[in-house]
Amino acid sequence: MPDAGSEPLLGRSTRVRSSDLDLHDDALVSALRAGDEQVFSDLVDRWGRMMLRLALSRVGSRLAAEEVVQDAWLTVLRSLDRYEGRSTFRTWVLGIVVNLARSRARAARREVALDSEQEPSVDPARFLPATHPRWPHHWAVEPAAWRTPEDELLAAETRQVLLEAIDALPPAQREVIVLRDIEGVPAAEVCNILELTDTHQRVLLHRARSRVRSALERYFAAPETT
């Protein structure tokens, strides 16, 4: 749902898309409290990928991620009476996934590589030096053209490159790019879910996108020297 970014950012109720489940948060929560299994299973399916990918940003295996998602839903049901509508229901649920996945990763000591503060978007060796008389800090090795139609970006092989690039990201970057670019969650909601400032969220997103782009570049084109 890449268009979600164009929706109003704040104060928006989570909407379930299928017609008979076009409920706002209050109605959703009431339906769950009343034991409406259709609403529950629809939410499990609709948010399934997002919850899984978010969990996978922190835990090491698909199996562990599935357990986090299950734990998260059980926590949601147990805590439903404490949901006060201060954030959207989706934000609240995803926040629970993040907390469970992070604490599980801490327990497994997977919390390693901290983000380096000054990670350049592009290898600095690809730019001319600041002392260059005519073109300081301009491209020395330009980005090579991707000789591939847009369609090929959707091919199975390309998807594999994308998924591997995402796997290789530091967890904090992965959480942001999963929510923003794969799931289309608006920036303000991502800040709430991950408890990030707007600026930090954008820094992490930019680093993640830069790394994924360069993975695609390695795949689609060898850089040309100019």
Added chain:
Amino acid sequence: MIDRPLPEMPCRELVELITDYLEDRLSTTDRARFEAHLAECEACRRYLEQFRRTIRALGRLPEESLSVEARTALLGAFRGWSRG
């Protein structure tokens, strides 16, 4: 207003500002510098287009869902919870 030329934005600075540009978070000055550079630099236009294609490709990754086992277990837990 004095029409003083803005300091040029080198390629190396531009690549750091693309997300800020796409999210409309650049200052008016930086936005003008960004766009002035783009107008002159084919390599940066290509870089920006690749950045956009990367974002579009990410937005089109296929759906996937919980395993059947996990889903069945969850629905079972829900029934137990709503009865209890």
